[in-house]
Amino acid sequence: MDLDTVRTFVAAADAGRFQEAAAELAITQQAVSKRIAALERDLGVRLFTRTPRGAGLTIDGQAFLPHARDLLRVAERAVASVRTGSRPLRVDVLTSRSAQSGLMRGFHRAHPDIELDVMMLFDVETAVAALRSGAIDASFRAVAVPGRPLPDDIESVRVLDEPLQLLTGPAHALAGARAVTVAQLTGHRIWMPGIVPGTEWAAYYEDLVAAFGLTIEATGPNFGSDALLDTIADTPALATFMGGQTRLVWPAGHGLRRIPVTDPTPVYPHSLLWHRDNPHPALAILRAHLAATATGHDDAGTWTPDWVVPR
Numbered sequence: 001m002d003l004d005t006v007r008t009f010v011a012a013a014d015a016g017r018f019q020e021a022a023a024e025l026a027i028t029q030q031a032v033s034k035r036i037a038a039l040e041r042d043l044g045v046r047l048f049t050r051t052p053r054g055a056g057l058t059i060d061g062q063a064f065l066p067h068a069r070d071l072l073r074v075a076e077r078a079v080a081s082v083r084t085g086s087r088p089l090r091v092d093v094l095t096s097r098s099a100q101s102g103l104m105r106g107f108h109r110a111h112p113d114i115e116l117d118v119m120m121l122f123d124v125e126t127a128v129a130a131l132r133s134g135a136i137d138a139s140f141r142a143v144a145v146p147g148r149p150l151p152d153d154i155e156s157v158r159v160l161d162e163p164l165q166l167l168t169g170p171a172h173a174l175a176g177a178r179a180v181t182v183a184q185l186t187g188h189r190i191w192m193p194g195i196v197p198g199t200e201w202a203a204y205y206e207d208l209v210a211a212f213g214l215t216i217e218a219t220g221p222n223f224g225s226d227a228l229l230d231t232i233a234d235t236p237a238l239a240t241f242m243g244g245q246t247r248l249v250w251p252a253g254h255g256l257r258r259i260p261v262t263d264p265t266p267v268y269p270h271s272l273l274w275h276r277d278n279p280h281p282a283l284a285i286l287r288a289h290l291a292a293t294a295t296g297h298d299d300a301g302t303w304t305p306d307w308v309v310p311r
Helices: 003-015 016-025 031-045 061-080 099-110 126-133 199-214 224-233 283-294
Strands: 049-052 052-055 089-092 117-118 137-143 155-167 189-190 215-216 236-241 257-262 267-274
Touching: 003 016, 003 031, 003 061, 003 236, 031 117, 052 126, 089 283, 099 117, 099 126, 099 155, 099 283, 126 137, 126 155, 126 267, 137 224, 189 224, 199 215, 199 267, 257 267, 257 283, 267 283
Parallel strands: 089 117, 089 137, 189 215, 189 236
Antiparallel strands: 049 052, 137 267, 155 236, 155 257, 155 267
16 A cells, blocks of 8 residues: 555545645645555545545545554554664663673663663674675674684674683682683683684684684583573582683682683773665764773784784
8 A cells, every 4th residue: 555645545534625735745636646545446435525625534534544554653653663763772782791781771871861772693604695685784803713703794893802711619729829821721610601603702712722722612501691600619620711801790608719811811802893885974973982991902912813804
């Protein structure tokens, strides 16, 4: 059903005269008559009775009018949902407790007037497809995973290098250390059940293992961070890696330790991705905010995989 004819019908019903409806719509009276006639043909009923004094709704016209108004309201909402600047900025983060989520909380505090939709997509291919389709405006990812170059229409900028920390229970052999070197981790079992083969974070940890001869186990189901913390607290032989800016809360009785890793410090590279033709005005504000708050990259004494884009 053509929305212009529905809009013309509502205008004529409200005005009671085709001439006044034509003036409101900035079209000719003849065009109003043609649109109403076309709508009546489509519906198979008469919507107006014409008299010298104007146009009155028939019984069918009265029945159709509230539905016509609903159609126009739905159309307006549909347009508003995608109109630049009138919909929330849609940003993909990995998890709600991640450093990426923390970056978006900082942005929201700095710009509380900007509406946000924060979502969590699983892998980089899904995120890139969503950026290209317009389903999201930005995504935080590690760039660029081997064998997965970004399409030419996807831009990226590195916004945060997050140091890894070792998380242990109170009885672990390294629990009392103020800091541990990467070399000291050799031979210790680091358990990370959230690593999924084929993801960018799996590629990161594969290179970390290869570079320093570490032992990272991804066995067993991933029941989430709370279950991971319970296991680490109760198992002296296990430790895990956590991002230094990952937000975690655990019971006081767990006695968990977060220990800096040094010599070198492995850092996880977070980049912001977006489509180069995305016109959402809040996207430029987000990029400027992240540029102003970004820390240094590739600092002395840190490590990232060779495939990480150095910018």
